[in-house]
Amino acid sequence: MSTIMEENEEPASPTARMMQVPGFDICIYAIMGYSTLIDLDLFKSDLLQTLVKHPRFSSLLVAKDKKGGKYSWKRTIVDIEKHVFAPDLDPDMESPDEFVENFISRLSREKLDPAKPLWEMHVLNVKTSSANSTVIFKIDHSIGDGVSLISFILACAKKTSNPESAPVMPSKKPKVKIDRDKNNFGLLMTMKKLFSSVWIIFLVFYYTLIDLLVFLATILFFKDTKTPIKGAKGVENSPKRFVHRIVDLDDVKLVKNAMNATINDVLLGAAEAGLSRYLNMRYNDKKNVENVADVITKKKRTTYLPKNLRFRSAMTYNLRPSPTVDELIEVMDGKKELTGMWGNLVAFILVPLTIYLQKDPLDHIRRSKATMDRKKLSLQPNCVFMILKLIIKLFGTKVAAKITSRIFYSTTVTVSNVMGPQKDIVLYGHPLSYIAPTVSGFPQALIIHYKSYAKKLIISIAADEELVPNPHQLCDELHNSLLNFKETVIKKGLAKDASQLC
Numbered sequence: 001m002s003t004i005m006e007e008n009e010e011p012a013s014p015t016a017r018m019m020q021v022p023g024f025d026i027c028i029y030a031i032m033g034y035s036t037l038i039d040l041d042l043f044k045s046d047l048l049q050t051l052v053k054h055p056r057f058s059s060l061l062v063a064k065d066k067k068g069g070k071y072s073w074k075r076t077i078v079d080i081e082k083h084v085f086a087p088d089l090d091p092d093m094e095s096p097d098e099f100v101e102n103f104i105s106r107l108s109r110e111k112l113d114p115a116k117p118l119w120e121m122h123v124l125n126v127k128t129s130s131a132n133s134t135v136i137f138k139i140d141h142s143i144g145d146g147v148s149l150i151s152f153i154l155a156c157a158k159k160t161s162n163p164e165s166a167p168v169m170p171s172k173k174p175k176v177k178i179d180r181d182k183n184n185f186g187l188l189m190t191m192k193k194l195f196s197s198v199w200i201i202f203l204v205f206y207y208t209l210i211d212l213l214v215f216l217a218t219i220l221f222f223k224d225t226k227t228p229i230k231g232a233k234g235v236e237n238s239p240k241r242f243v244h245r246i247v248d249l250d251d252v253k254l255v256k257n258a259m260n261a262t263i264n265d266v267l268l269g270a271a272e273a274g275l276s277r278y279l280n281m282r283y284n285d286k287k288n289v290e291n292v293a294d295v296i297t298k299k300k301r302t303t304y305l306p307k308n309l310r311f312r313s314a315m316t317y318n319l320r321p322s323p324t325v326d327e328l329i330e331v332m333d334g335k336k337e338l339t340g341m342w343g344n345l346v347a348f349i350l351v352p353l354t355i356y357l358q359k360d361p362l363d364h365i366r367r368s369k370a371t372m373d374r375k376k377l378s379l380q381p382n383c384v385f386m387i388l389k390l391i392i393k394l395f396g397t398k399v400a401a402k403i404t405s406r407i408f409y410s411t412t413v414t415v416s417n418v419m420g421p422q423k424d425i426v427l428y429g430h431p432l433s434y435i436a437p438t439v440s441g442f443p444q445a446l447i448i449h450y451k452s453y454a455k456k457l458i459i460s461i462a463a464d465e466e467l468v469p470n471p472h473q474l475c476d477e478l479h480n481s482l483l484n485f486k487e488t489v490i491k492k493g494l495a496k497d498a499s500q501l502c
Contacts, residue, residue, distance in 0.1 A: 009072040012061065014392045014400075015346070016142035017069050020061070021401040023236065024441070025111065026141040028149060031104065031244065031436040031460070033131025038123050038430060043135075044080050046429040047121075050156035052078045056143045057117055069397030071142075082116055086123040096126045100134050104242045105465075108440035112140050119143065130246055131433045145346045146437060147318050150418050150451075157425040157432070203377050211380035214350060219403055223410040225310045227355075228282045229467050230412045231445030236405075238445075241468075244436040244460040245475040247482060249452055255485045258495035259362065261369045264417050266485065267450045268372065269365035271313070271415045272353045273485075274478035276364075279355055280305050281473070303357045312411045313351045314444075317381040347381035347388075350411060361484045362492075408443040420453040436460040448478070 019026055051057050059073040093099060103124065112118045118140035125133045139149060214222065224230060231238075255266050283304040351371055358364060392400045408414070418437060425432050436458045437449050445464035450457060459478050463471040489495045 009062065009074045010055075010059075012071040012073060012142065013345070014389050014397075016061075017071050018388075018392060018397045018401050018404070019140070019142045020063075020066075020069065020071060021397050024401040024405065024443075026439055026441040027108070027112065028139045028141055028146060029104065029108075029242070029438045029440065030137040030139070030149070030153060031242070031438065032135045032137060032427065033128070033433040033435070034133045034135065035431040035433045036132055037125050038086070038133045038135065040084075040086050040123060042429040043123065044084055046156075047084065048080060050428070051152075052080065054152060057119055059117060061114065061118060061140075061142060069392070076117065078117060083119060084121045084123065086125065089124060089126045091126055093126060097128045099126065100124060100128055101241065101243060104136055105240060107136060107138060108240055108242070112138065133430075135428075141439070141441075145318065146316070146416065146418060147346075150420065150435075150437065153427065153435070154421055154425070157421070157427040200377070204379060207374060207378040208380055208383065211349070211375075211378045212383060215380060215384060215407075218350060218410045219406050223310075224312055224412045225306075227279060227309065227311070227412065229279065229446055229464075231409070231443070231464060231467060233405075233409055233443075235409075235445050235464060235467075236441050236443040239465045240440055241463050241465050241471050242438050242461070243463075243471045243475055244434075244438075244458055245479055246434055247457045247459065247479050249455050249457040251482055251486045252457055254495050255365070255482070255489055258489040259365050259369070261365055262372075263452075265369040265372055266365055266482075267417050268313075268351070268368040268415060270478055270481040270485065271413075271448055272355070272368060273358070273361055273364040273481035274474065275311075275353065275413070276305065276355045276357055277477040277481065278474045280357060281477075305355060305357070309355045311353045311355045311413075313353055313413045313415045314348045314408060314411050315351050315414065316416055317347050317349050319345045319347055319382060319385055345385070347385040348407070348414075349375050349378070349381055350407075351375065351415075353413075361481070361488050364481070365485065405443045411444070413446045413448060414442070414444055415448045415450075417450040418452075420451055422454065424454050434458050438462045 018024065055075065056073065058075060058078050060076050062072050062074045064070040064072055089099075103122070107122065112120065120138050122136045122138070123133070124135070128134060137153075143149070144152070252263055252266050255261075256263050259266070280303050283306070354364075354367060388400055388404070391403065416437075420435065432453075434453055434456055435451060437451055438460045439447055439462055442462070445467040447462040449460040449462075451460060452458075459475055461468075461471050461475060463474070468474060486495075
């Protein structure tokens, strides 16, 4: 067992405490593909100089009052040999991609040892179709949310082009400020601005109220339509498959610019389109047609999707700015305290998806953009987080976990999009080829993650083995939807080529 240092303990966040409830033990995985084979000694040495210096990755989660759901973090000495594992593998094995998938699936069924910090890495020195070696980084979700963890992983990295500098994350473009002194707005412009402000405030209150009512109804009775891919209670314990697909990020940017949308709008639209195509295939295979729609294309392709499917995605929403790479480097160097910069300060929103084969595929993007623009005016995530925090305080973590699980049982899928570094990086002493995040122990049958890395977009899927028996087919449909978007914007003259990228 790890040796505990005599240091002050730090209370675990409400969400971290909730994740210790039996049946709610969620783990995050970073599946990292490398361009070279892993030198195990170099890899461990780099971990000791970076990751292990982070307080969460060198702390035990100690139960202060297990029945009352009270936990705290206590610093300890990390034995790297108990966290990094490298099985002996045949480099010439048949079907290495399938081996890696099976390895991750088996790993997802094993629990992390609470007697040591809640993370481990598995080094697989075998060449696959997308990398020369693969490292599976398994982390208990109580350590932090996905955005914080990805930021920290990048804080441990260096640019391949400049080993002395940290990687650069994408940032929002600054808004252009108008010089009021040089522009005569006049009374009319002032009144227009005042009216606009009042209208926005009204919309914020209105959308917040509507979203909270829908959220409450979802907890009580409002469930998605039963489809072949919708999980039921207990789905978090069923075997999962983890697959990913690497596509061209420039294609997504081309569509984004042509549609005057965000990357998130395009990816959510692709999820809606891909799921529509996949479910149409599943209903066709089953011949479970109760309400066949009309022929919608010149190719006379028939959709087998039932009409008016209620199909929603739960999307995580970060409630605070994620720590910057520079801030996390200072934490590892001991120059800065972790307080307030880390933890699971996230909520989620419910996003309706229209499962239907559209005549114009760009309608999926238009609808996702309209939906997300409306969601940005709602304070529902903040309200839900405060309510959940109050429930934990008044009724305990078990009640909070049960309510949260009901939300996910009542919806069908979770879609997440996390931005990555803009350039290739060296991570733990080796050049990284891709990184694919995913989760296990989640109370849904299907999780879709999008992750950008340099000029790549990684589509990562965690799927129930029984309900989604062919996750590679779903990956194909998501990729094909993105390609369909690209072809359509070019055909309509909305974009000419990749030169329109920003």
